[in-house]
Amino acid sequence: MNIIFFHPASHFNSDKWIQGIQTRLPEANVRQWVSGDNAPADYALVWLPSYEMLANRQDIKGIFSLGAGVDAILNQELENPGTLPEAIPLIRLEDAGMARQMQEYVVSSVLYYFRRMDEYKQYQEQRLWHPMPPYNRKEFVIGVLGAGVLGRSVIEKLREFDFSVRCWSRTPKQIDHVESFYGKAQLGDFLSECKVLINILPDTPETRGLLNLSLFQQVKPGSYVINIARGAQLVEQDLLIAIDKGYVAGATLDVFVEEPLSNLHPFWTHPRINITPHIAAKTMPDEAMDIICENIRRIEKGESPSGLVDMTLGY
Ligand code: NAP
Ligand code: GLV
Numbered sequence: 001m002n003i004i005f006f007h008p009a010s011h012f013n014s015d016k017w018i019q020g021i022q023t024r025l026p027e028a029n030v031r032q033w034v035s036g037d038n039a040p041a042d043y044a045l046v047w048l049p050s051y052e053m054l055a056n057r058q059d060i061k062g063i064f065s066l067g068a069g070v071d072a073i074l075n076q077e078l079e080n081p082g083t084l085p086e087a088i089p090l091i092r093l094e095d096a097g098m099a100r101q102m103q104e105y106v107v108s109s110v111l112y113y114f115r116r117m118d119e120y121k122q123y124q125e126q127r128l129w130h131p132m133p134p135y136n137r138k139e140f141v142i143g144v145l146g147a148g149v150l151g152r153s154v155i156e157k158l159r160e161f162d163f164s165v166r167c168w169s170r171t172p173k174q175i176d177h178v179e180s181f182y183g184k185a186q187l188g189d190f191l192s193e194c195k196v197l198i199n200i201l202p203d204t205p206e207t208r209g210l211l212n213l214s215l216f217q218q219v220k221p222g223s224y225v226i227n228i229a230r231g232a233q234l235v236e237q238d239l240l241i242a243i244d245k246g247y248v249a250g251a252t253l254d255v256f257v258e259e260p261l262s263n264l265h266p267f268w269t270h271p272r273i274n275i276t277p278h279i280a281a282k283t284m285p286d287e288a289m290d291i292i293c294e295n296i297r298r299i300e301k302g303e304s305p306s307g308l309v310d311m312t313l314g315y
Pocket of ligand 2: 070
């Protein structure tokens, strides 16, 4: 069995991955893919494949994404048709150590706003001793856009703090004590009670630009926005307008239209915006390699891998 590996970032530790996969699958021949390598491959592990890496590899049995999101891979195919050989399974990472990190990120951000730390920070800057009444937990409704592997884990953790949580997804969900809304028709009802909006949707043509001025006008006035999914889902200029108009009181953003964020970007210095550099949840190599190798074994046995991407839905 031949496995090719490619990650475009020069700082990425590909050797660790190649050795780790090799140890887990001793029967395989694992190699770093480099331009010009057309030798046979049964499986490919990639973050962003170049056209040359996968095109014409019709006998490949599976392409594994090194992340949860496959938007970059699918966009590559859109820009350069043929990057992905036809009808070959594309498999994404499910959790792989990311769920816990998302829980940490979301809980710390939500508590920051719930305990009014953003406002106390501003009073501190003015040397003002100004106690405020706490928010009423029942009225501090948290809406989670996306209730998949990561969204659900975030919802479960927020419930442990007794927050009122509701979710919005494509199909209905049954989660204890969580109100489920689904489809475009229920988006307005979902938004109408949200004091906090957390986005953990995959980036697809359906979700791109979803966080826009019209959406910000539908949440509770002075709401908080936490975007941990993809930058393209947020219309950045609309967020600035929504903050100016008071629809949004603060935003915590991990992802951006352009990454790294340009140092001229207004978000850097905005008093109501907190920024992190796309670190909400990193792929944990050991967990990810275990999952990928288990999936390769499944495919070899003729079974279906877990995390198969539906190419028509784009996630
Ligand atoms: P997932 O398991 O595929 O879940 C996706 C969820 O979004 C599902 O609940 C799905 O609904 C819902 N959804 C998709 N399209 C929709 C639409 N048009 N309308 C309403 N709901 C829709 O994905 P995941 O593993 O939770 O990951 C989510 C995303 O997080 C990834 O795609 C990635 O972009 C992002 N991410 C970011 C970081 C970071 O560090 N910032 C790290 C990892 C992942 P159904 O359940 O009804 O299908
Ligand atoms: C990271 O953003 C991922 O999609 O895994």
